[in-house]
Amino acid sequence: MRVGVALLVVLAAAVLLRPAPTGSFGWSGLRWPTPEATQYVGLAPPFDESYEGAMQDWTDGTGFEFSIVKEYRDPCESGFGNSTENGVEFSDKACGMEWPSGTLAMTFRHPSIGIAVLTGTGVVFNDNLDWGFYNGPPDPELIDFRRVAFHELGHVIGLEHEGSADAVMHPSSTLFEVLQVDDYAGVVTIYPDIDNPPPPPSPDAKPPPPPLDPRVACAKQHLLAAGKLCNKAIKCQAKDWIRGPDPPALLKCVEKAEVRFVDVYSAAVERAVDRGDSCKLDDDPGDVLSNLDSMMAVVVDRVTDSGNRGDESEAKLVGRLLKDSARYCGKISRIESKDAVRGNESVRVKRRQKARAGFEKKFSKKVDKGADAGVVYNGRPVNEVGDAVDTFADVFAAQAVD
Numbered sequence: 442m443r444v445g446v447a448l449l450v451v452l453a454a455a456v457l458l459r460p461a462p463t464g465s466f467g468w469s470g471l472r473w474p475t476p477e478a479t480q481y482v483g484l485a486p487p488f489d490e491s492y493e494g495a496m497q498d499w500t501d502g503t504g505f506e507f508s509i510v511k512e513y514r515d516p517c518e519s520g521f522g523n524s525t526e527n528g529v530e531f532s533d534k535a536c537g538m539e540w541p542s543g544t545l546a547m548t549f550r551h552p553s554i555g556i557a558v559l560t561g562t563g564v565v566f567n568d569n570l571d572w573g574f575y576n577g578p579p580d581p582e583l584i585d586f587r588r589v590a591f592h593e594l595g596h597v598i599g600l601e602h603e604g605s606a607d608a609v610m611h612p613s614s615t616l617f618e619v620l621q622v623d624d625y626a627g628v629v630t631i632y633p634d635i636d637n638p639p640p641p642p643s644p645d646a647k648p649p650p651p652p653l654d655p656r657v658a659c660a661k662q663h664l665l666a667a668g669k670l671c672n673k674a675i676k677c678q679a680k681d682w683i684r685g686p687d688p689p690a691l692l693k694c695v696e697k698a699e700v701r702f703v704d705v706y707s708a709a710v711e712r713a714v715d716r717g718d719s720c721k722l723d724d725d726p727g728d729v730l731s732n733l734d735s736m737m738a739v740v741v742d743r744v745t746d747s748g749n750r751g752d753e754s755e756a757k758l759v760g761r762l763l764k765d766s767a768r769y770c771g772k773i774s775r776i777e778s779k780d781a782v783r784g785n786e787s788v789r790v791k792r793r794q795k796a797r798a799g800f801e802k803k804f805s806k807k808v809d810k811g812a813d814a815g816v817v818y819n820g821r822p823v824n825e826v827g828d829a830v831d832t833f834a835d836v837f838a839a840q841a842v843d
Contacts, residue, residue, distance in 0.1 A: 467603040748819055
């Protein structure tokens, strides 16, 4: 999984650099005229706050001054040599291009014509993916927005990938949630004009934690896989309502989500066995999938109950409500996966309550907006839809976690 890709044109340059204190950092050959940059961030909460926090961490840790303007600017708007946008967005395309497989985000850097000085950047996050937030060891089944934003901001500064050292700028994963010595060395070397840079971070900053107990790791993977299945499969149904009935496409979409679940579920069981242990839930994956499909069908039925596919406006409303339900299902399954590792019941309950309140608010807002436009929602009340999603997460968590 590639954390980020920086696209740029590198021109010949001669820049007086401060001697590197340590590290083998990668540099693009580009730098800002002074050690500062403004980012125009129009992301929705909580992504805007997370992005701003990542900016502040670079500033506090290196002396490179980031500032933020909370307004939208198109990161793809300006071309070579004259970009001043410095925008940030989620998009299903990477500035008009299809996303390369496994790519989470891209940073587009624009130099001045004839000299290797940055005039602007654009950061685009892949909106085809499920984004979230978590602390702790890197998880291949989750995408932590904060870490990816931290990495992309390194590209904005001018850093390139560095695969030979522990670094935020590692090309394939971010092992650390905080600045590392290699990242610090890169910034203070490229920008010798940073006055009184802060001291470098400790070389021992947040070492990778020990591996999880095999049964805990298995439960975590099973919960994440179930959440992704629920999120993806119900979104398949949403697409079918929004775009119009297409049984072959719907079947293909759902089957893809189911195959992914079976693969992850089975791999987790095999890993536990390889480590001399077992999963609490090691039933036949086909039987587990059938049980999950039944619970997801209840969610879909409650949203689509009495829905009129022949009314385009109503069908689109139902599709959007299914999307909200899918996201909620994925979110609370991730909460359960964290609880499997940490076992903090009070935190779990608080997060579940917050997620439920957020879901009901979004769902109800769409229903009310539709009603204002003369579009009637004929499905079950939001609390009954939420209860069905909660049942999916609660039943599977009880099966998967000791």
